[in-house]
Structure formats: C-alpha cells, structure tokens
Amino acid sequence: MTKMRTALFPGSFDPFTLGHLDILRSALTLFDKVIVAVGYNSAKSGFFPPELRVQIIRDAVAGLDNVEVCCYRGLTVDICRELGAGCIIRGLRTTTDFEMESVIAQANRKMAPDIQSIFIPSGHEYSFISSTVVRDVLNNGGSAKCFLPKNVDIDKYLALRLKED
Numbered sequence: 001m002t003k004m005r006t007a008l009f010p011g012s013f014d015p016f017t018l019g020h021l022d023i024l025r026s027a028l029t030l031f032d033k034v035i036v037a038v039g040y041n042s043a044k045s046g047f048f049p050p051e052l053r054v055q056i057i058r059d060a061v062a063g064l065d066n067v068e069v070c071c072y073r074g075l076t077v078d079i080c081r082e083l084g085a086g087c088i089i090r091g092l093r094t095t096t097d098f099e100m101e102s103v104i105a106q107a108n109r110k111m112a113p114d115i116q117s118i119f120i121p122s123g124h125e126y127s128f129i130s131s132t133v134v135r136d137v138l139n140n141g142g143s144a145k146c147f148l149p150k151n152v153d154i155d156k157y158l159a160l161r162l163k164e165d
Contacts, residue, residue, distance in 0.1 A: 007031040008085040010076045016057045019126035023091035026120045033066045040073045047135045060149035077112035088117045093127045
C-alpha cells in the first residue's frame, strides 16, 4: 500500500489525550506527514490556551517522526490548502461521533471537493477517553495522568495555566 502525502489532524485538543495519540499513530501508518492543528473555536472557552495545547502536543508526540504541530483560525479546509494537506483526519470513539463528523465532512467536501475526510476509530481501550472527561477530572482536583500520553507533565501545564490567569 502506498502512503498518501500530508494529512491534517485538526481539533481543539484541550487537552491532547491517549485517544488522540492513538488516532495520530494510526494516521502515521497511512500518511507521510501528519500535521496536528489546534483550532481556535470561538464557541468553546478553552481550559488550556491554544499555545499551551501546542506545547502539550509537542511533548506527547516527542519521538514520533513526521509530525508537525500548529495553531490555526478559520476553516479547516483553508488551513489544509495553506499547508498542502489533501486529507483531514477525524477520530471516532462512538456512533455519535460518526454522525457529527459525517455532517462536518460533507460540508467540507462541498467547500473543498479536493480534500478528503478520513475517519479513524480509536482503539477500544481509548474509546471512553475524551478531553471533556480529562478537564472534569482536572477541574475537580483529580489525577488525569492515566488518560494522557506519558511524555506530558500535566502538573507543569496546570501551573502554567494558573500563571496565565
């Protein structure tokens, strides 16, 4: 099987979890390069500011080849064009994820027929992990380390987050 060139893995990644890392590793078997793109979502107030999310992701992907990390604003299809990505990677945990992501993929396809959306299911051991769960654990003083990549020192980022407030 021949690998495709570059894919964009967009999301809020607030924070980047083991589930996200699982999807990224799967995407790397299909693509020469995967760009993890932290989107600014005006409908969501972030737990971590986007710049800290980028740092968390860089820690999480340390040691993985062919991964870049960036922030973006605007339409995902526009950043795909700007970065030369022909595919959008979306992770799926549940059938609810599929329904939502399918609608977004259809809208993206209408705006940019040359950019494909690829759905990658998470491994079953990660299907219950969401950034929302991790944020809830953190907000309530719990340890979320079991949900996060081992390279991520979440305590460091919590301290930086508090410093920025």
